[in-house]
Amino acid sequence: MPTASSSTAPRGQLACVGLGMMLGAHLTPRARGWLEAADVVFVAASDALVEQWVATINPRVVSVQGLYAEGKPRQQTYREMAAAMLAEVRAGKLVVGAFYGHPGVFAQVPHAAIAQARSEGFAAVMDPGISAEDCLYADLGLDPGKVGCAHFEASQLLFYDRLIDTSAWLVLWQVGVAGDRSYAVRESTPAQRQRLVDRLLLDYPPAHPVTVYEAATLPIGQPRIDRLPLAALAQARLSPQSTLVVPPARPLAPASALAGTGPVSIESAVPVGQDTAAP
Amino acid sequence: MSPLIAFLDILGRQPGVDIDAALERLDLDAATRAALRARDPAAVTRAFGARTEMWCKISIPEDEPQPAEEPPGDAPDDRPDDRPDRDPDR
Numbered sequence: 001m002p003t004a005s006s007s008t009a010p011r012g013q014l015a016c017v018g019l020g021m022m023l024g025a026h027l028t029p030r031a032r033g034w035l036e037a038a039d040v041v042f043v044a045a046s047d048a049l050v051e052q053w054v055a056t057i058n059p060r061v062v063s064v065q066g067l068y069a070e071g072k073p074r075q076q077t078y079r080e081m082a083a084a085m086l087a088e089v090r091a092g093k094l095v096v097g098a099f100y101g102h103p104g105v106f107a108q109v110p111h112a113a114i115a116q117a118r119s120e121g122f123a124a125v126m127d128p129g130i131s132a133e134d135c136l137y138a139d140l141g142l143d144p145g146k147v148g149c150a151h152f153e154a155s156q157l158l159f160y161d162r163l164i165d166t167s168a169w170l171v172l173w174q175v176g177v178a179g180d181r182s183y184a185v186r187e188s189t190p191a192q193r194q195r196l197v198d199r200l201l202l203d204y205p206p207a208h209p210v211t212v213y214e215a216a217t218l219p220i221g222q223p224r225i226d227r228l229p230l231a232a233l234a235q236a237r238l239s240p241q242s243t244l245v246v247p248p249a250r251p252l253a254p255a256s257a258l259a260g261t262g263p264v265s266i267e268s269a270v271p272v273g274q275d276t277a278a279p
Numbered sequence: 280m281s282p283l284i285a286f287l288d289i290l291g292r293q294p295g296v297d298i299d300a301a302l303e304r305l306d307l308d309a310a311t312r313a314a315l316r317a318r319d320p321a322a323v324t325r326a327f328g329a330r331t332e333m334w335c336k337i338s339i340p341e342d343e344p345q346p347a348e349e350p351p352g353d354a355p356d357d358r359p360d361d362r363p364d365r366d367p368d369r
Contacts (some may be wrong), residue, residue, distance in 0.1 A: 012339070023287050024287055024289070024291020024292050025289065025294075046336075047333060048324055048327075049287065049323070051283050052281070052327070053287065053288060056284055056285075065334055074337055074339060075343055080362050099336060106336060107336045108338055108339065152337060156340045156341075173338075183337070184332070194319055220287070220290065220298065220319075222318070
C-alpha cells in the first residue's frame with residue numbers, strides 16, 4: 001500500500017485507453033492526451049506498426065509483447081502486465097495502458113489493474129476506444145438494433161450451457177482459440193474448432209452461411225470478410241483476431257404469451273392495466 | 280518519426296488521400312513502396328522490419344481454479360495412516 005504522500009510528492013495515476021483498431025484513424029483526442037502526458041506507456045497493440053506509431057506519440061513506451069511466450073499461460077502473462085503497470089503507479093508515475101480496440105472489451109488486464117490501483121488509493125480511469133465490434137457493424141452493414149445481436153466468447157459455448165436465439169445475429173469472439181484450455185497457444189486445433197462447429201450445428205443447418213471477420217489495422221488494408229458454410233469452419237484459416245458472425249436462421253416470431261393483450265408498458269414490462277403492484 | 284509511420288498516420292486521418300500520388304513524394308525504400316502500392320499490410324510490416332506475429336489480448340473464458348485451502352492446524356487428519364500393503368517397487 002502507498003504511504004501518505006506530502007503535497008509535493010508525485011502521486012501515481014493510471015489511465016487505460018483504447019487505441020482503436022486502425023493506425024491513425026481511431027484514436028480519440030482524449031486518449032491522445034493521456035498518451036502525450038504519460039510518464040510511461042504500456043502498449044498492447046495487435047499490429048507491430050501500431051506499436052511503432054504509439055512510440056511517435058510518446059517515446060516512453062514499453063511493449064507488453066515480451067511478456068507473452070508460446071506455452072506460457074496467459075493468466076501469468078496478464079498478472080505480470082498488471083504488476084508492471086502497478087509498480088510504476090506506486091513509483092508515483094502517470095501510467096497509461098494503451099490497448100488496441102477498447103480497453104475494457106475482451107481485455108482483463110485493464111479492468112484488473114484499475115481495480116487494484118483504486119484499491120490502493122490511486123486515481124485510475126478507463127477511456128473507451130473504437131472496438132472490433134464497432135468496426136464489424138460498419139464493415140458488415142449490420143445493425144444490432146434490427147433483430148438483436150448476441151455476443152459470446154466462443155469457448156464458452158463449449159465449456160458452459162449457453163442458449164442461442166437463432167432469430168438474432170450471433171457473434172462469436174476469439175473463435176481462433178476456441179476450445180483451447182491451456183491459454184498458452186496462439187491458435188486452437190482443427191479438432192477443437194470442430195467441437196465448436198458441432199455445437200453450432202445443434203442450432204443451425206450445416207449449410208448456414210457464416211462470416212469470418214477481422215478488422216483492418218492499417219489504413220492501406222481491408223477488413224477480412226470471408227463467407228463460408230458453417231460446416232466448413234473447422235478447416236478455415238483462423239487467427240486470434242478472427243470473429244465469427246452468424247446471421248439469423250429464422251424470422252422473429254410474435255410473442256405468443258402476449259398475443260392479444262394489447263399495448264405493453266415498457267416501464268412495468270407488464271400489459272397496461274394489468275399491473276398487480278400493491279397500491 | 281519514420282516516413283512510413285508518418286504516412287500511415289496521415290492515411291488514417293485523411294482517408295481521401297491518393298496513395299499512389301503521395302508515394303511519389305515520399306522517401307521510402309523500394310520494398311516498402313511496392314508493399315504500399317500493393318496495399319499489402321503484411322508486406323509493409325515485413326519491409327519495415329517489424330515483427331509480423333503479435334500476441335493478442337485474449338479474454339480467458341473461465342475462472343482460474345482456486346488453490347485448495349489448507350486445513351487448520353488442529354483439524355483432524357483424514358488421510359489414511361496405513362502404508363500400502365505392497366511395496367510398489369516390488
